[in-house]
Amino acid sequence: MxxxxxxxxxxxxxxxxxxxxxxxxxxxxxxxxxxxxxxxxxxxxxxxxxxxxxxxxxxxxxxxxxxxxxxxxxxxxxxxxxxxxxxxxxxxxxxxxxxxxxxxxxxxxxxxxxxxxxxxxxxxxxxxxxxxxxxxxxxxxxxxxxxxxxxxxxxxxxxxxxxxxxxxxxxxxxxxxxxxxxxxxxGAELDEEKKKRYAAINKELSGIYTNFSNNILADEEGYVTYLTKDQLSGLSEPLINAYAKAATDRGQEGKYAVTNTRSSMDPFLTYSDERDLREKVWKNYYSRGDNGDDKDNNENIAKILKLRKERVALLGYDNYADWRLQNRMAKNPENAMKLMNAVWPAAIARVKEEVADMQAVANANKDNITIEPWDYRYYAEKVRKKKYDLDSDEVKQYLQLDKLREAMFFVAGELFNFKFTPVEEGKVPVFHEDVKVWEVNDKTSGEHIGLWYLDPFARTGKRSGAWANTYRSHTTFDGKKTVLGSNNSNFVKPAPGEAVLVSWDDATTFFHEFGHALHFFSSEVRYPTLNGGVRDYTEFQSQLLERWLSTDKVIDNYLVHYKTGEPMPKALVEKIKKAATFNQGFATTEYLASALMDMKFHLADPSNIDVDAFEKETLTSLNMPKELVMRHRTPHFGHVFSGEGYATAYYGYMWADVLTSDAAEAFAEAPGGFYDKEVAAKLVKYLFAPRNAMDPAEAYQKFRGRDAKIEALMKDRGFPVPKS
Missing domain, CATH: 1.10.1370.40 (Neurolysin; domain 3)
Structure with missing residues (x-):
């Protein structure tokens, strides 16, 4: 992001x-x-x-x-x-x-x-x-x-x-x-009366966006689940230690804190044997902004939808989506919906298969339950072990945060010719002791390109999730400006002296956000405006970089056991690759549900909208499986309602993933595979360096020689490939 x-x-x-x-x-x-x-x-x-x-x-x-x-x-x-x-x-x-x-x-x-x-x-x-x-x-x-x-x-x-x-x-x-x-x-071409109303709407929206964001943050800080020693069954030692530190940091020495963020919630729901506590943690997380109190966001969302529709109506548009997508790759909501609807049936069909597999495991264990949303991750992990003999906790032993960072630097060197060198502590001011800084140079010429800041750990006052941003972008029109870019994550900070071990999903996200940073550092544009981009394209570069996590060079050299230093065994690597499409029903459905809701909210008449009811009714009409929820439930959907960056644009991750899967095939088919120098040079030249200096569709055609096709996406997710 x-x-x-x-x-x-x-x-x-x-x-x-x-x-x-x-x-x-x-x-x-x-x-x-x-x-x-x-x-x-x-x-x-x-x-x-x-x-x-x-x-x-x-x-x-x-x-x-x-x-x-x-x-x-x-x-x-x-x-x-x-x-x-x-x-x-x-x-x-x-x-x-x-x-x-x-x-x-x-x-x-x-x-x-x-x-x-x-x-x-x-x-x-x-x-x-x-x-x-x-x-x-x-x-x-x-x-x-x-x-x-x-x-x-x-x-x-x-x-x-x-x-x-x-x-x-x-x-x-x-x-x-x-x-x-x-x-x-x-609205520059509106008459004076309409301009005044346009400005008034923007002013009102700005206050609501701020309130929305602060309500989410308040619920993330306000709901913490504290555990005692007898409630740790199923949790690994590093995770237990991290939860202990989180409790100590909050003045609860001797307890264990599951905070209300994804990085803390997700592993708990995956490994904890305590079903009642899983339900509590799940409900805390997915009810953020939806607790019927002074931090409830439903009224904010209703106001936002009404004001957005009124604003675009001043410009002559029927709905916000039509206005917003006119300069995106999708061009209109119909094209975006067409893509999502092409994938949705396969995704929910796969969920049905995944739930059946999980229920079978629960029945075999005589657990006497019916799979609920707070059970999905837990039983999916058991199915993973049964089907692929793959233990996510075992995989984590080889996913050290520091080593993953080194792997990203290696990939940046191979594809982009970048070299990352640590900056001496104290030489560059930082805003927190956790933040570290690296200088980025061209490996061949030594030319200084910029600085990369990394803020990896969760803390009170830090919003959840992972993101990238720039403090200064590359331009040359007014004297060369070098890049100051950053990546920000919310990994659970370990106990002193212990390695930070992360899940495969979190490692993928780490690579993803680094892809955004590489996009910043690769810029060769003259003018500031050209460092921008469109949402259904700018996620492509970062999603593509995720693919290098599973390349042999990264696995063989950087995925080593945190205690022994031994490389990941070939047998475990093979299991990971065989399980590559495992749980894609869950991953695709939870994401697409959010993307579809984003679009449907902005195509609906917001006059008398009941946000909670609309969410439930729409998901029911989509045949949303009851065993999981949207990745971002509406009351805490910050991408869409804390500003306008991703409003009617959350589908963009899927649009970008079509490009990603198609571009990955170009590497897979090349003589040098994912490290092929010729394909990498084209990647940088056409897809990273121009930023927004070139129309994205034209840029992709120059790289691939044609438009992207959906077939590679469906194949990557293990879904049936549509006939041409």
Whole structure:
């Protein structure tokens, strides 16, 4: 997942459909002199230019919550001054005097948002959430002042119209197109009355998004299941130690804490023999935002759906999905639904088979139960052992986090020619002692490419899940800027001196998020706007990188036993490969259920919607198996309702996976397999380096020589392959 970060100029705000996760207020102040501006910046560290080695780095060690509000307000003021200067330029609009200044604008605010993103996602606190709540509508007003600036839009439109008659260089043409479309999609051509309503809707949404996110975080922090020594049956020693540390960290010495995050919940549901506790942990996790209290999100969702529909209606669209998908690879909701509906029947049919296998095991054990959602992982693990003689806990002994990181560096070196070198502790400021930093260089030339930050462990105040983001992106139009990229995970921190052992699924996610980082570091674009992308494509690069986890070079050299150092036995490797499509019914169905619900919510009439009832009725109509639930139940579906980054775009993981499976076949069929130099060079040239400088469909055709086909996806999941 790519973290949605607030943009500093309209060039990105528009293109991301104004992702209003957070926001701030704008007040008119007297025009200030350069001296005053410098004094303000000196007074607030969050506005200051980054200093130190590597092209300058964020002063994470100096950021405070108290600095956030004044920094945001000053940053917005400075940005709006820049926008006014561009809009009021009396010269005829050109790329050089309109688009270039737009690309340069907002540097101070961009720096503030880097700190804001860390305090929101990695280091949240009650104090910060209060600031966040206050600033959300104010940032929305700021965004609207740019997106609805008539003079600015007319200049952009003039450059766009002229470029259609006299084309610019290819990447410049792409920047102009994306900038113009961003304005047009976000109401720049509306009349004044509609513009006011459009802005008011965005302002209201920004506050709801913030409230939605904070409610989820509150439920994640507020529901912890504490265990005693007699309730640990089935759990491994490393997991027990990790739960003990989590309890100690919360002042419960001598107990064991299962926190309300996926990385803590998932292994408990997989291994714990205590069915009553499995049910409790399951219900805690899947009822986040749905507990009928002051943190309940159902009313927030109903408001969001109504406001989104009203907003796009101002632009002449029947529903939010039609508006949102017009510049995605899918182009419209019908194409997205067609793909999901092609896979859904095979997925739920496989679930039926998986449940039958699990029920048979339960019956043979005389457990006297009927499989329920909190039983799925537990009995699936028993079926895995029975069918493939494969024990997930045994596999974990060979999946050490540090070794997996080394494996990712190896893959990056082989495919991208990148070298990762640890940065000496203290040389670069970090926001928490858990964060480590590596320098990224070109292996051949030694050229500095950027820094990679890793924040691997769960903590109070850190949102759940895994994500990647950038603190600075590669550009060259205004002097070369190197990349500052990060990966963020929520692995359970081990007891001191112990290795971090993770599941195969978690190892896959680790590789996935690193794929996003490699996309950042591979960039060869000139302009900031071209570092963006579309959701049903940008997940492709990261999903593809997952495939290298199971390559022989990684398995043979990096998957070694955490105690003995012995490589993973060939017999175990063979079992893993034979079980590659195991439990795909569960994995595909829980994901697709969320993707389908996302789309159906935004195609429905939200006038009098009962969110819980709509979720239940829709899933029933889809024949959703009762033995599992959506991967993200609606009341905590942060991808879709804490902002707009993935709204009507969650299907994009499946769309991207069609590309992934098809591209993986290109490697599998090459002479050098997954390390084939010729295919790797094409991968970097066409699918990573251009970012959004090229239409994604065109880029994929250049790589593969044709469009992607669904057959490889179905084959990878062990589903029946449709006839051509």
């Amino acid at each position: 790519i973290n949605s970060q607030l943009s500093t100029t309209f060039k990105t705000v528009a293109l991301s459909a104004i992702v209003l996760m957070t926001s701030c207020n704008q007040k008119k102040e007297p025009v200030e002199t350069e001296t005053t501006k410098e004094t303000e910046e000196t007074a607030n560290v969050l506005l200051k230019e980054w200093t130190g080695p590597y092209g300058g780095t964020p002063a994470f060690d100096k950021m405070t919550v108290a600095d956030i509000k004044p920094a945001l307000e000053k940053g917005m003021e400075l940005n709006l001054k820049e926008i006014d200067e561009i809009a009021n330029n009396t010269e005829a609009p050109t790329f050089e005097n309109t688009i270039i200044p737009l690309e340069k604008s907002g540097a101070e605010l961009s720096r503030v948002f880097t700190y804001y993103g860390i305090l929101s996602g990695n280091m949240s606190s009650p104090e910060f959430r209060e600031v966040q709540k206050e600033m959300a509508p104010k940032l929305s007003e700021f965004n609207s002042k740019i997106s609805q600036n008539e003079k600015l839009f007319q200049r952009v439109k003039a450059v766009y119209d002229n470029s259609l008659k006299t084309p610019l260089e290819a990447d410049q043409q792409r920047v102009v197109q994306l900038t113009y479309e961003g304005f047009a999609m976000n």
